[in-house]
Amino acid sequence: MGSTQTFEHLLKPLDVGDLRLKNRVVMASLTRNRDNVPRDNLHVPYYAERAGTGLIISEAALICPQGVEWTFMPGIYAQEHVEGWKKVTDAVHAKGGLIFCQLHHVGRVAHPGTRVQRESGQPVPGPSAIAARGGKFRNVPGAPGYTVPTPIEDPQQIIDLYSNASRLAKEAGFDGVELHNGNGYLPMQFLESHSNKRDDEWGGSTEKRMRFSLACLAKMNEHFPYHRIGIKIAPCGGYNDMGELDENGIPSEEAAKATYVPFCTKLNTLGLAYVQVMRWWASYDLMIEGRPRGIEWNPIDCLRPILKDTLLFGNSAFMPEEADEWIRDDRMDAVVIGRPLLYNPDYTEKLQNGSAVTLYQEQPGDEHWWYKWRNNDKRDGYLDWKNRTIVPTTLKTGDRLSLIHD
Secondary structure (H helix, E strand, O other): OOOOOOOOOOOOOEEEOOEEEOOOEEEOOOOOOOOOOOOOOOHHHHHHOOOOOOEEEOOOEEOOOOOEOOOOOOEOOOHHHHHHHHHHHHHHHHOOOOEEEEEEOOHHHEOOOOHHHHHHOOOOEEOOOOOOOOOOOOOOOOOOOOOOOEEOOOHHHHHHHHHHHHHHHHHOOOOEEEEEEOOOOHHHHHHOOOOOOOOOOOOOOHHHHOHHHHHHHHHHOOOOOHHHEEEEEOOOOOOOOOOOEOOOOOEOHHHHHHHHHHHHHHHOOOOOOEEEEEOOOHHHOOEEOOEEOOOOOOHHHHHOOOOOOOOEEEEOOOOHHHHHHHHHOOOOOEEEEOHHHHHOOOHHHHHHOOOHHHOOOOOOOOOOOOOOEEOOOOOEEEEEOOOOEEEEOOOOOOOOOOOOOO
16 A cells, blocks of 8 residues: 555545544454443543544444443443443533444343343343354353343334433433444344344344334434434354345345345435445355355445445455545445544544555454364364354453454
8 A cells, every 4th residue: 555545535534424534444343342331541542543534433332231241341221321421421522522332232242141121121032032053151160152042022112222221321422323233233134134033023034024113213313313223234144143034044135135125225215324235255254154144245335325325334354445436436435444543533634644554454364253163183273254154272261352343
């Protein structure tokens, strides 16, 4: 990447509803596992240092106590969260930045053995009694995987929590909110047919399966106008045992389109701030029963013409040159950047001053998200995503080495 690169399209301002983003770099919702209540010494400087981006999407904030695999996730369901997040939003605004709060419910990928879930007295909820495959709860004795959830009797009770979380987010000074409808979490579990086998008004046809997500957005709209509300989707699946399947149980691009085309057609009518679309990325895929769980296709190009009245933010492993080209070619309106913003709080400043060559660039092997696998020879190894093989190693880090995800 040459230092003469201007990134004129990536650095161009963008109007998002009544907000003006100073550039088209959006900070991804990077879970950091720091504390349930945002801290002065951790969260405040972390977000303020990255206020040079056009928009910050906060790390996923739980809308109620949940026994999550990712420990020490922040919440947005109590007054103490408002007080913590208010210091964050004030610091971001003081630096001229904008910040949305990502609202989060993990659904079936919680665990009853975690302290939080035990103390809540509630079962792990899901659309249907279908467990996600994979996972590993290192905070539970024996490090078990995902459990079979208890079907949610009345989804409206959880939907109402999105209203409360949005109210608190507004009180905390957020500029908007985002519905986390990707990565195998509860709204996505309702949306996709393999995880939702209900025969009531919340399951069956695509129209019924999308009702949960649309109802959550409507509840968020009680406190923020739609042009201050975004949504994140992950049509390629993979992570948390997601991705639409064909009639033979094989991950299928056509099956994914059958769900996400009508869903995005409906989203396009709402006047949302944006739809954030994750493209396929090896780091979010899994190997289940000897084959990749995700679907390697390009949902951004597929959904762009459908979201003709809604901004599209592209996510997953974009480098600046590629992002600038995609924005130039009208394939997306902005790019969502994750890990490079951890290494470079001054990411946009480096794009502006010609020092983009100093940005971290992915090296051979970085596309591998480390796992400890047991192959036929009982050797520890990691999965080589490109070649779909297990490479022996002595790494002893457990299931996932990375402490972040977006």
